[in-house]
Amino acid sequence: MPLIRVLGRAAFISSRTIKPRPLFNAFVSPLFIPQRQLLPHSRTIVTVMSQETKCNANARILPDCWGHRGASARFPENTLVSFEAAARDGAEGFESDVHVSADDVVLMFHDSSLERTTDSTGKIKDRNWYGPQGMEHVRTIREPRQPIPTFTQTIELLMRPENQHIKFNVDVKPYNNPERLFKLMNETIVAQPSWQTVLAPRIILGLWHPKFLKPAKEILPYCRRTNLGGNLAIARKYFWNDVHGFSILFDTLTSSDGQRFIGECQRAGKTLIVWTVNEPAEMMEAMRWGVDAIITDTTNVYLDLRVELQSEHISLFISRSHILTILHCVLLRSFR
Structure with a gap:
């Protein structure tokens, strides 16, 4: 038929x-x-x-909805309330970024320093999480003022029964130390009950630099790997044979080479994710391309459009x- x-x-x-x-x-x-x-x-x-x-x-006949730093158009980015809002909206996943503090705590935070979004200053790698001056006391500038979540707290959120369908796209910034970061992440992941079946299949590593490929395979072999970026030449040369898919900047895919890359991914069975798509017209275009997921700040907007x-x-x-x-x-x- x-x-x-x-x-x-x-x-x-x-x-x-x-x-x-x-x-x-x-x-x-x-x-x-x-x-x-x-x-x-x-x-x-x-x-x-x-x-x-x-x-x-x-x-589901249209691409998944993944919240960019959660539902960050409405809530402080990379906070638990933002992640929870994306889940309540009905998103199938959310994306966030990781850094490691001086005392080996993995944090969910985009920038390498605190100034842009919080009431504190300094490089995350130079600051402790615990203690009177620790980053555990830092709050966002944007209301409602929120603490920085740890990787462990985020995993606990994903392990709640109502959230066990949600995917977690971890944006691994290039200035992290691969071995140190992945070992700390692994400790948190394997401490969860039934992690092999309930959690591991939902964690996607977004890798900007090829130096993360070997450590990811060795330390977090159970996580799916994607190349995250906007350079298709780098994607083809350094990542194609070692990742399950690609997370590519929307503007990159609008080019003629971007359209070729979409076809290459579809023929090879590679997952294709596009970011960051906030305008309905661009959402429609990404749907037409046949991508697997759309990363957006406006999860409610995309989900309403998709339902319609x-x-x-x-x-x-x-x-x-x-x-x-x-x-x-x-x-x-x-x-x-």
């Missing part, structure tokens, strides 16, 4: 499952398949049968399946 994919407003025939059928394709393609054919990709599909159509309304599009897709398929059923009956009668 023919399998049809939905992305944006277009229905795509999956070439890996269908032999050419000129009459069927002629009927389907003129209005609904754009001139630029999308490559086959493992997304949710809807089955169209000759006598009935079964639509799974609960299936999903409902339109189901309605579109129901109406089109009725037409296909009628055509099928006409063809059967014509050959009797």
